Amino acid sequence: MLSGLFAKESLFAYHGFMLAKLTSKNQLTLPKQAIDAIGAVSHFRVEVDGDRLVLTPERLGAPDAVRLKLEELGIKEADIADAVAWSRARRRS
Numbered sequence: 001m002l003s004g005l006f007a008k009e010s011l012f013a014y015h016g017f018m019l020a021k022l023t024s025k026n027q028l029t030l031p032k033q034a035i036d037a038i039g040a041v042s043h044f045r046v047e048v049d050g051d052r053l054v055l056t057p058e059r060l061g062a063p064d065a066v067r068l069k070l071e072e073l074g075i076k077e078a079d080i081a082d083a084v085a086w087s088r089a090r091r092r093s
Contacts, residue, residue, distance in 0.1 A: 030055075043068070 041057040
């Protein structure tokens with residue numbers, strides 16, 4: 001009887017909400033039921049609203065994914081322009 005109350009499938013029905021776990025590396029594990037409900041998504045926009053975190057699915061296209069990776073690596077537009085100029089100069093010589 002008690003084991004049914006603690007089954008993963010019954011958490012939502014029993015409490016009316018789902019729990020997500022924050023790991024020691026600040027990674028958030030979202031419940032499968034929540035991900036199934038919103039569909040396939042790999043990125044979320046994160047906003048802080050008072051004492052709440054709001055996660056909004058972001059469906060990124062290839063250009064958006066490239067921009068996100070460049071931002072993550074700290075690469076600016078000027079860095080790209082410099083790299084293109086350097087490459088063109090090398091080709092000429």
